[in-house]
Amino acid sequence: MPDSPIAVAHHNPELRHHFADMEQQRDASSLGMWLFLATEIMFFGGMFCAYLIYRLWYFPEFAAASNSLDITLGTANTAVLICSSLTVVLAVRAAQLGKRRAQVVYLALTLVLGLAFLGVKGMEWTSKFKEHHIPGPSFHFEGSVPGHPGQAVDQQHAQIFFSLYFAMTGMHALHMIIGVGIFSYLLYYAWKGRYTPEYHTPLENSGLYWHFVDIVWIYLFPLLYLIDRKK
Amino acid sequence: MATAAITLERENYLNQEYGIKSWLLTVDHKRIALLYLLSITFFFFIGGFFALLIRLELLTPAGDLVQADTYNKLFTMHGQVMVFFFLIPSIPAVLGNFLVPLMIGAKDLAFPRINLLSWYLYIIAGVLMLHCMLTGGVDTGWTFYTPFSTAFSNSKVIEAGLAIFISGFSSILTGLNFVVTIHRMRAPGMTWSRLPLFIWAHYATSIIQLLGTPVIAVTLVLVVLERALHLGIFDPTRGGDPLLFQHLFWFYSHPAVYIMILPAMGVVTEIVPCFSRKRIFGYNFVAMSSIGIAVLGFLVWAHHMFVAGISLYAALIFSALSYLVAIPSAIKVFNWTATMYKGSITFSTPMLYAFGFIGLFTMGGLTGLFLAALGIDVHVTDTYFVIAHFHYIMVGGAVMGYLGGMHFWWPKISGRMYPEALGRLAALIVFLGFNLTFFPQFILGYLGMPRRYWQYPPEFQVLNVLSTAGSTILAVGYLLPMVYFLWSMRYGKIAPANPWGASGLEWKTTSPPPTFNFEQPPVVDWEAYDYENTAAPQEARFAG
Amino acid sequence: MSEHIVSVKANVAVWLALLVLTGVTTGIAFVDLGPLNTIVALVIATCKALLVVLIFMHVKYASDKLVKVVVIAAVFFLMLLLGLSLADYSTRLL
Numbered sequence: 124m125p126d127s128p129i130a131v132a133h134h135n136p137e138l139r140h141h142f143a144d145m146e147q148q149r150d151a152s153s154l155g156m157w158l159f160l161a162t163e164i165m166f167f168g169g170m171f172c173a174y175l176i177y178r179l180w181y182f183p184e185f186a187a188a189s190n191s192l193d194i195t196l197g198t199a200n201t202a203v204l205i206c207s208s209l210t211v212v213l214a215v216r217a218a219q220l221g222k223r224r225a226q227v228v229y230l231a232l233t234l235v236l237g238l239a240f241l242g243v244k245g246m247e248w249t250s251k252f253k254e255h256h257i258p259g260p261s262f263h264f265e266g267s268v269p270g271h272p273g274q275a276v277d278q279q280h281a282q283i284f285f286s287l288y289f290a291m292t293g294m295h296a297l298h299m300i301i302g303v304g305i306f307s308y309l310l311y312y313a314w315k316g317r318y319t320p321e322y323h324t325p326l327e328n329s330g331l332y333w334h335f336v337d338i339v340w341i342y343l344f345p346l347l348y349l350i351d352r353k354k
Numbered sequence: 355m356a357t358a359a360i361t362l363e364r365e366n367y368l369n370q371e372y373g374i375k376s377w378l379l380t381v382d383h384k385r386i387a388l389l390y391l392l393s394i395t396f397f398f399f400i401g402g403f404f405a406l407l408i409r410l411e412l413l414t415p416a417g418d419l420v421q422a423d424t425y426n427k428l429f430t431m432h433g434q435v436m437v438f439f440f441l442i443p444s445i446p447a448v449l450g451n452f453l454v455p456l457m458i459g460a461k462d463l464a465f466p467r468i469n470l471l472s473w474y475l476y477i478i479a480g481v482l483m484l485h486c487m488l489t490g491g492v493d494t495g496w497t498f499y500t501p502f503s504t505a506f507s508n509s510k511v512i513e514a515g516l517a518i519f520i521s522g523f524s525s526i527l528t529g530l531n532f533v534v535t536i537h538r539m540r541a542p543g544m545t546w547s548r549l550p551l552f553i554w555a556h557y558a559t560s561i562i563q564l565l566g567t568p569v570i571a572v573t574l575v576l577v578v579l580e581r582a583l584h585l586g587i588f589d590p591t592r593g594g595d596p597l598l599f600q601h602l603f604w605f606y607s608h609p610a611v612y613i614m615i616l617p618a619m620g621v622v623t624e625i626v627p628c629f630s631r632k633r634i635f636g637y638n639f640v641a642m643s644s645i646g647i648a649v650l651g652f653l654v655w656a657h658h659m660f661v662a663g664i665s666l667y668a669a670l671i672f673s674a675l676s677y678l679v680a681i682p683s684a685i686k687v688f689n690w691t692a693t694m695y696k697g698s699i700t701f702s703t704p705m706l707y708a709f710g711f712i713g714l715f716t717m718g719g720l721t722g723l724f725l726a727a728l729g730i731d732v733h734v735t736d737t738y739f740v741i742a743h744f745h746y747i748m749v750g751g752a753v754m755g756y757l758g759g760m761h762f763w764w765p766k767i768s769g770r771m772y773p774e775a776l777g778r779l780a781a782l783i784v785f786l787g788f789n790l791t792f793f794p795q796f797i798l799g800y801l802g803m804p805r806r807y808w809q810y811p812p813e814f815q816v817l818n819v820l821s822t823a824g825s826t827i828l829a830v831g832y833l834l835p836m837v838y839f840l841w842s843m844r845y846g847k848i849a850p851a852n853p854w855g856a857s858g859l860e861w862k863t864t865s866p867p868p869t870f871n872f873e874q875p876p877v878v879d880w881e882a883y884d885y886e887n888t889a890a891p892q893e894a895r896f897a898g
Numbered sequence: 899m900s901e902h903i904v905s906v907k908a909n910v911a912v913w914l915a916l917l918v919l920t921g922v923t924t925g926i927a928f929v930d931l932g933p934l935n936t937i938v939a940l941v942i943a944t945c946k947a948l949l950v951v952l953i954f955m956h957v958k959y960a961s962d963k964l965v966k967v968v969v970i971a972a973v974f975f976l977m978l979l980l981g982l983s984l985a986d987y988s989t990r991l992l
Binding site for chain 3: 337
């Protein structure tokens with residue numbers, strides 16, 4: 124057990140003084156990120172709770188509103204995020220193997236895919252705006268309940284769907300934007316050669332964050348886009 | 355280790371560096387603890403000021419001191435400030451921050467910079483809340499019930515909501531830091547079963563902070579969105595359910611009360627063995643009961659909603675679960691009592707606060723069981739009975755635990771002894787003032803006086819006057835420690851490393867500790883609460 | 899430093915599985931399974947989430963159990979929120 128890290132001749136410059144060694148530092152950082160993700164599960168979970176209740180109460184309107192979302196864009200965006208998770212994993216792997224150029228390539232690809240996701244989201248939201256599906260004074264939903272072409276849709280109930288849609292996808296997009304910021308920072312430092320087989324904790328932990336945001340979307344997509352599509 | 359000569363002061367965390375920058379940019383957990391101490395004391399007095407105004411208004415049955423809307427703001431801001439800006443941070447951010455690394459033999463918490471960030475978030479939240487209060491305040495009750503808060507209130511709901519949202523992040527980061535520290539940074543030999551129970555209590559508290567706070571965070575986001583954009587998620591006239599808000603709010607806010615009490619229980623568990631000169635009775639039971647309270651505390655939230663419109667079946671389930679959560683608390687009371695049995699008791703100031711805690715917390719806890727019974731709750735909910743119940747736990751319990759802990763560890767924190775006679779006097783004044791303030795409120799509630807009302811029928815006046823009188827005595831009791839703690843920093847007797855003869859690693863380093871806590875990293879090979887082998891202090895503990 | 903490095907092959911396999919499952923989710927939404935549609939969608943989503951958590955996020959290869967406990971605990975408490983809220987909503991008379 125070393126007395127003081129300063130006394131040890133060849134400690135890694137990234138070692139913080141209150142840790143005994145790099146392994147303790149890495150284990151602590153990793154656990155810290157996992158605990159943060161646990162808080163995020165509960166954070167999004169609150170909105171999933173609201174969604175659950177109202178889907179039970181207003182199923183016809185939820186189905187009608189869901190059918191008005193663009194399923195092609197939604198599926199495509201899901202694929203985009205899945206690809207970005209792969210590029211993240213490969214970036215971390217490149218750091219583990221000491222490959223600087225590969226790190227930079229995969230991180231850049233992750234950024235591009237993340238921005239593509241946000242771009243598609245922007246397109247979807249713009250079309251929602253044009254269709255008057257944004258909650259507020261100009262909200263008006265022109266659809267009908269799937270399977271019941273004559274049945275009009277309760278405007279208030281439909282607005283609740285869209286309130287939750289924008290709250291949940293908005294919160295998700297905010298997390299994506301933060302992720303893009305983090306990965307821009309990582310890209311810069313990866314390019315400068317900061318991440319090595321001995322020290323790539325920021326890369327690993329940011330990767331965990333990115334995968335988590337992907338998992339949130341994995342649940343959001345079927346719950347928001349695929350309600351009662353069979354009709 | 356000889357006590358230092360007056361001219362040669364040993365280097366410690368207080369004198370290692372001077373200047374405001376060395377404090378505002380510190381990453382030393384001990385300095386951050388003191389930053390928190392100053393901030394939460396400030397907010398305690400703000401919250402206390404609102405309480406005094408409430409009690410002043412309630413001296414007379416008529417609403418004659420303030421207008422009804424103002425009264426709504428008074429009780430709202432009293433609650434918000436006391437809950438979010440005093441009680442929730444208090445023991446964890448002050449005593450926890452200071453002691454957790456010391457007790458486990460670490461140099462600092464796992465993430466010192468995040469610790470500092472946590473304090474800055476608290477300050478930003480506090481400034482926002484102060485601004486909110488100074489520019490009009492909130493009148494919704496600290497519980498923010500919808501649709502009043504989202505659609506009808508004309509007060510600064512969004513600003514207050516944002517302030518609490520930010521303070522929640524401060525709380526989450528503290529909890530995160532503690533959990534990682536306790537898992538990853540224990541000294542060699544410090545196994546889980548050798549940890550002080552103060553650590554177990556803070557571990558359990560941190561679990562609640564991590565898993566509960568995010569839910570109120572997202573709920574406040576939804577409230578802000580609803581209010582700003584008129585969404586309808588919680589508004590029955592727009593298809594929403596006000597009870598959904600209550601479910602989400604109380605999912606956090608009930609476990610939050612355990613955030614407020616568990617650390618105080620941890621403090622009591624350190625004080626009682628020391629001043630009984632006896633190892634804690636039932637270590638495993640106390641440790642497991644802390645975890646039990648943390649978990650079970652998440653299962654009972656709708657007992658705040660029995661008359662709000664939940665289904666009878668849900669009410670039955672939550673009532674039964676609420677009885678369950680009392681069990682681990684009771685286990686702790688039995689263990690403290692059993693520890694004292696055949697112990698060698700000293701009635702020091704910390705021990706007086708611990709006694710006060712045990713008695714008053716028990717009363718508060720038992721009255722919680724009254725409330726958990728559906729038949730009784732229908733009659734006393736939203737009356738002063740509830741107010742008395744939770745003040746017995748929060749003030750008679752948590753605040754007394756906090757004060758007991760501040761006295762117990764003051765020599766370690768400051769390197770000085772506080773004046774013992776004044777300490778005991780203040781403890782007695784607090785105890786008397788507290789009971790005079792809040793016991794009449796049980797009776798008032800039972801007789802039917804509603805809470806949050808700014809005027810009341812004249813037959814309730816005598817009890818209200820007693821309560822207000824008590825609150826002034828309580829205020830004196832709280833002011834005294836402020837005065838003599840400050841006095842002691844200049845004129846108090848210099849404290850030795852272990853003035854109480856207590857067990858625990860924090861007492862094996864100097865008072866105050868050096869910046870990196872220990873001269874040599876400790877290696878632990880003894881059990882916790884090793885009072886058979888810990889010498890009682892030789893010198894007179896109670897001088898000055 | 900014993901750090902398990904997942905092979906490119908394994909990662910690509912997971913990626914392909916995730917894409918296939920995404921296609922299945924969308925496709926099966928157009929098949930009438932009655933109330934099972936929702937359940938199938940959630941089951942598939944959970945399979946995808948498990949693949950990401952276990953392989954991409956390395957939980958399968960974690961040396962100590964703590965990370966698994968953290969994830970399971972968070973999911974458990976979320977289920978508490980959803981489940982006990984449902985205890986109210988599903989038993990209301992209205």
